[in-house]
Amino acid sequence: MTEFEFNEPDLLSEELHMVREQVRRFANEKIVPHADAWEASGEIPRSLFRDLGQLGFLGMRHPVEYGGGGMGPLSSVILGEELARSTFGGVASALTVHSDMSISHIAHRGTHEQKLKYLPAACAGEKVGAVCVTEPNAGSDVAGLKTRAVRTAEGWIINGSKTFITNGVYGDIYIVAARTDPEAKGSRGISLFIVEKGNPGLKIARKFEKHGWRSSDTAELFLDDLHVPHDALLGEEGKGFYYIMSTFQSERLVVGALVSGTCAKAVELTVDYMRQRQAFGKALWDQPVVRNKLAWVASKAAAVRALTYQCAQMIDEGKDTVREVSMLKAFGAETLQEVVHTCLQLHGGTGYIIGTPVERMARDSRILTIGGGATEVMLEEVAKRM
Structure with a gap:
């Protein structure tokens, strides 16, 4: 191979x-x-x-x-x-x-x-671990979340719901975002809490069946009078939005890495297939118009990888990377769609059969233009910093 x-x-x-x-x-x-x-x-x-x-x-x-x-x-x-x-x-x-x-x-x-x-x-x-930020009406718009946490003498009572939570069913440690200041607008007044598995107020509403990422569990959660002690507060009260935004930079860097690895493997599998598959009297790889398509998407994948490593180095040096990481998330996730669907096309009918790696990668890749910040939101972050 x-x-x-x-x-x-x-x-x-x-x-x-x-x-x-x-x-x-x-x-x-x-x-x-x-x-x-x-x-x-x-x-x-x-x-x-x-x-x-x-x-x-x-x-x-x-x-x-x-x-x-x-x-x-x-x-x-x-x-x-x-x-x-x-x-x-x-x-x-x-x-x-x-x-x-x-x-x-x-x-x-x-x-x-x-x-x-x-x-x-x-x-x-x-x-x-699982991170519980997304809600039915607040995904990329983190500032729009509605889950509430009210301080009591014993701790906090949290009410609300979370959706599309990876590791939501089988997780043990949940990082939950909730609004602690009902008077604060937008991004202000949001805090983070640590919630442990088995808390009677944490209810798994359902486990989703998904288009892709089928081996990971994804859940909708209800927080129903969920009681946590005072020391469950993570960091400073009211700073949750800024904590989430900070962690998003690492999350989007990892998305760049997932894109890079997936692209490399998709190209690798497709080169092998094209060298073995015969059409019109010779291997697909010997058809310049076909192999040039693969060379084109491989070139774009190399650019994504270079930007991924540049962002990692900038983060390591303590630089502000919001613009570059937003570029990476948008360009990387959209490039991935082109790479995996080109590779599927070049596999012909074999690429459409469930269970083949390229078919699975095409399904699994679709979520990456949405999760962790939709492409449209990422491009707006870039535009605001131009």
Whole structure:
């Protein structure tokens, strides 16, 4: 099999090269042989989180003193790329939501006690994280959320609903966004809370059947007089919107990595198929008009990858990356649609058969122009900074 690789950026350390090799080996041995069954069942075994956690890959960016690896954003990029190369987007999404989009809230702004309580188990894969921001009427418009949290003598009472929550059914640690100041308008007055599995006020309304990402669980949640103690508040009261926006930069960076890994694998599979498939007396690969189409989308995929690594380096240097990361999210997710659908087209009828990797990647990729900030919203973020 041809292995299609972009050139590795010079900024990767020897340690990061080793991380790539180990995650790729893990994906090939622990994910690919079993993930078809996970697609059918609509869930990922808890043992997968534990196995990846034991290798140190679920907390690479979290503090060492709480079980993490103390590494930078490039480690998240490599994890995302290699999980995406498995061709199972649902697995990649569930694992990266845990490592880089939910538990990271605790790592960045939790108290010492909160970090001590939650991070070691999360980094080890013993506890699974979910982030609960999206609501039926508030998706990309985070400032429009309606869930309310009211302070009491004993703590907080939260009421509302959340939807499209990855790891919502099988998660253990939920990062919940709620409005704590009813008088505040828009982005002000939103706070974050840590909610644990088993809280009687947390109700799973339904588990969604999805177009793609079928092996990850996605749920609608009701928060019905959900009681949490005062120390469940994460960070400062009223700063939740800014915390969410900050974490979005890492989330969108990971989306860039998922795009990069998926594109590379789709091109790789298509090159192999075109070299084997005969049409009009010769291999498809020997038809210039056909292979040029693949070269074109591979070129765009290389541009996405370069922007992904540039954003990671900027984040590592502490620079403001909202414009660049928004570009990455918009351009990367839209480019992915072109890449996977071109690859499906070049597979012919085989590409349309359920169970083939390119068909699955085409389904799984569709969500990435929506989740984590719709393309239209991302472009507006870019435009405001031009």
